[in-house]
Amino acid sequence: MKFITFDNAGKPALGVQYRDAVIEVARLGPQFPASMASLIEADRDILPAIAQACAAAPEHLRLTAATLTLLPPISNPGKIICVGLNYADHLSEAKVGEAPAFPGLFHKVPSSLAAHGAALLRPATSCQLDFEGELAIVIGRSCKRVPAERALEHVFGYTIVNDGSVRDYQLNKALAAGKNFDSSGACGPCIVTAEDLPPGARGLHLQTRLNGQVMQDGNTDQMIFDVASIIALVSDIHGLNPGDIISTGTCSGVGAARTPPIWLEPGDEIEVEIEGIGVLANSVRQEGE
Template sequence: MRIASLQSQHGPFLGVRRGDGYVDANAALPDLPRDLGAVLRAGLLERLTDVEGPLVRDVTYRPLVSDPGKILCLGVNYIDHAKEASLQKPDYPVVFGRFTTSFVGHEVPLVRPRLSTHFDYEAELLVVIGRRGRAIPRERALEHVAGYALLNDGTIRDYQKRTSQWTVGKNFDRTGAMGPDLVTPDELPPGARGLRIRGRLNGETMQEANTTDMVFDVVSAIALLSEAMTLDPGDVIAMGTPGGVGFVREPPVFLKPGDVFEVEVDGVGTLRNSIIDEA
């Protein structure tokens, strides 16, 4: 099953993908919340499995989870990215947070801020939590996954490097993207392992790896993060980016207005965003 957070002329709704369009799940189920996080917290995801109705195609994508309690991101979680950034392979996950105002949806422009031209791309796999848990054992970790999606962890590199904490550089408004669809685990290998991940800039492949190259895989991330904090339905975990980011290249490659960046993971889909300057 594939579910998107959408907007039409009639307002926000959840769409269940059918071919080249979406069934409006809220029209079929009027009591259903219109945000994916709320659906997950209420334990209603399975109600969307058999919804039917006319296909809707004229839509705008919202960020997949518009109201997550936690947006947890793993840094330097691919060995090649750690090497290119001259960082040690971590013995424990490097974790930082992002906030909802930093995200847009699929096919919605990312905004290069007027304060910086050092706007970098990061192609990532996203894990969406569907079941509450704390101190989750590894053998039960995947039971807590509602599904997978894609993320561009867009980063303002000069602000990221101003301090040892990455928060500001990772949280400029509308610099990241999340979507397009939640893909439920039954459509993918366990833990989304063995999938190619690619980041393309204007059609040119800049990043390419396999999800087996992660330092901490989905199982490890859930188990380790839940040692410290309760993971709630609707929380999201960004699994880090492979090598090939812009700031390590010679010369550096940064996103500029008119560019299009795509994140692609086999079986999950493609997240695509153009770039504009802040007004």
């Protein structure tokens, strides 16, 4: 199942994609959650109940997806944890040596990630805004020091992150600075429940396109640390809770590694597509304009 968060008269609403339409989950009945956070925290038995209710829903509850304004899938996640240099081909193009024994980790703040369909902002202080298409894990059950063989039990689903990176700040000032400019990246368009993808989201085609041209073309099988390993390693540091997001890193093809470098410009259209999840699409706008 695919769930979205959309704007409903100025308030976030939980929607489920059903066939070629979207249905607001709360309108299916008072027993159903009204927010993504409530859905993620609910018992998994709620999912087949929602599917059954959708099948019986009257026509007037079915909304046209193209008319909706999407919001980030999770309004205010407790943690957004990102893994750096987690694909061997990206490790090579970054020229940083051998694969690490422990993943590089950093955090993003929610304001750094725009919704699907919203504009990415090229900051006024830099012209080096880059793209990174990534698979992201959405935690569904709390865990602390969970072993890798049990880690997937704690996954609610998966979404897409464009880990927008302001490279001159990232490389010359501070990693966290370059990764956290307002609306420099994006998250969405939906969360796909784990049951609807291969275990650990393995074998999924990932592609990033800039103005229709393919820039990144990879597969989640190429990750150095897979989904289960990432959850185990991160949960050894601090507990993970429902709604936490872990972005799993990007494959080769980023703009900074090209000769000459390719940076996102105002007016550009950037898309990240992951098999089984969908397409995260954003335009680029200059900050302040």
